[in-house]
Amino acid sequence: REAASPEQQARIYSDILAGHRIGNAGPERHGRAITHVTTQLTRVNGRLELSGQRYYSTGSIFAHWIPTRAIDDAGRPVLAWVRRDAPGVQVVDDWDGFGQRTTASGTVIFEAAPVEEELLIDLVPLASRPGLGGPHSQIIQAAIDAGIAAGAIDAALDFVRTKTRAWPFTVAAATDDPYIIGEIGRLQLDLHAAEEVLARAARTLDRVAAAPITAESSAEASVAVAEAKILTTEIALEASERLLELAGSSATREQYNLGRFWRDARVHTLHDPVRWKYHLLGNYTLNGVLPPRHQWN
Structure with missing residues (x-):
């Protein structure tokens, strides 16, 4: 709502109203700051591909969409919406915390997972707005x-x-x-x-x-x-x-x-x-x- 274009909102909201669930691919384990991001969005032969590992991925196992933060080729922060069943997406049920057991907050691995251009949200404007x-x-x-x-x-x-x-x-x-x-x-x-x-x-x-x-x-x-x-x-x-x-x-x-x-x-x-x-x-x-x-x- 705050960062997506009207066209992106229409696409995402229509899926939600149709019953699609949104998961999450949370922070990375490496790096001293929780905001540290190494998940990379790269353009390969004209196609956007996402690679990286995310943790604390609440609800990802049950999701249709898994949005995640990444850095593009220019070093800009973006939010990429990826289909749970897309090639290159692996959701690992390895959450072993002693509480919140049914949140399925395990690991999500992206290996050159395809990202549609229309489902890439620029997060740069949020920093100043x-x-x-x-x-x-x-x-x-x-x-x-x-x-x-x-x-x-x-x-x-x-x-x-x-x-x-x-x-x-x-x-x-x-x-x-x-x-x-x-x-x-x-x-x-x-x-x-x-x-x-x-x-x-x-x-x-x-x-x-x-x-x-x-x-x-x-x-x-x-x-x-x-x-x-x-x-x-x-x-x-x-x-x-x-x-x-x-x-x-x-x-x-x-x-x-x-x-x-x-x-x-x-x-x-x-x-x-x-x-x-x-x-x-x-x-x-x-x-x-x-x-x-x-x-x-």
Whole structure:
């Protein structure tokens, strides 16, 4: 929406509306910076070919299209849309993280994979034009974390009500334990606070998108989403950890699979380091420094 031409948008959107799925070919493993790109788009005998290896390729196994960033012959950043079933495309199901197991975030290998000229998006203009690509990407991640937190709290409520035994010589039922009651109240409060800040960030994105986007309004959107990302990260980790503590030892049995909440929260919240969100907020509030514009802000 922000970088493609109207013709490219019409082509891609029509496929999406027809049920085609978009995967992802994420960052490369080599290089000290996450933005380091060696995947190369080369013109060979008049045909565009893509070569390189990408990792953290969420959803690529189930996709029809796998868009990926690359560098063209002139050293310019581009986004190439490649068919999942195109010759030279190999999707390897080697994601072995202990959480987010069904995201299929493995490896994608391009070996002289053909790229249609009409499906090559120039990313250079994005560097100088304020937009909402980063905030949109980030609010999706924050919403996922909020969902994990809500699921963990629901699971805790169900387990405590139906299976958790009271600690000896204290109360008759776990639901009467004043410390469990207090912890549940605190978790619920923190979840509602995170959800409200998340909703406020979404409203900020809608408002900013409804007007011409400036550097200042783009920064406002990034800051609003950063606040939500911090709170949803914290409640996802806290709720998924407290779930097991409140539910008790039996909750760790494999048959209940309650550890999935913590595993998913711990892995997904590493999508980008939340410590830099605090820095972003502080630098913006104290020094008026606008956040850098990229897909993690």
